Amino acid sequence: MADVNRGNRPLSPFMLGRYYRFQLTSVTSILTRITGNALIVGALLFVWWLLAAASGPGHFALANSVITSWFGDLVLLGSLWALWYHALAGLRHLYWDSGRGLDVPTAERLGIGVIAGSVALTVLTVLVV
Numbered sequence: 661m662a663d664v665n666r667g668n669r670p671l672s673p674f675m676l677g678r679y680y681r682f683q684l685t686s687v688t689s690i691l692t693r694i695t696g697n698a699l700i701v702g703a704l705l706f707v708w709w710l711l712a713a714a715s716g717p718g719h720f721a722l723a724n725s726v727i728t729s730w731f732g733d734l735v736l737l738g739s740l741w742a743l744w745y746h747a748l749a750g751l752r753h754l755y756w757d758s759g760r761g762l763d764v765p766t767a768e769r770l771g772i773g774v775i776a777g778s779v780a781l782t783v784l785t786v787l788v789v
Contacts, residue, residue, distance in 0.1 A: 662747040678732075682788050684767075684771040684772070685764075685768065685771055686765050686773055687771075688749065688775065691744075691745065691749075691775075692746060692749040694742075695741075695742035695743075695745045695749075696742075696745045696746055698738065698739065698742040699739065699742050699743060699746060701735075701739070702735065702736070702739030702742065702743075705732075705736075705739075707725065709722055709723045709724065709727055709768050711723075712724070715765060727775075732748050737782070737786070739780070740785060740786070741778055741782040741784050744777070744778040744781040744785070745774065745775070745778035748773075748774045748778055749774050752773075752774055753768050753769075755770070
């Protein structure tokens, strides 16, 4: 049967700005998925470098020049941040699995902590290593 109440339905949440505001918990959830996939890309780059090292000096020279270039440094820095972010977000989820921190103010503080902590740990890792 046809829906006669089409005009009374709520608007799509993807109408950004005017109708919908992203929440920090939504953004951190999306970032957790993105960083998980980014870690796969970083791992593939590392595996390529190892395979090139095993394949001979010509292949290794190409892979090493890519990884040590400014683009490679940028990808490795992003992978490092993704690793820290994904680890801290996983710890946050373990905390939530215990039934604690599920109220909105605490969840938002944890989200800020995950973002700030991942940036701080990335900078600390770069400075130490």
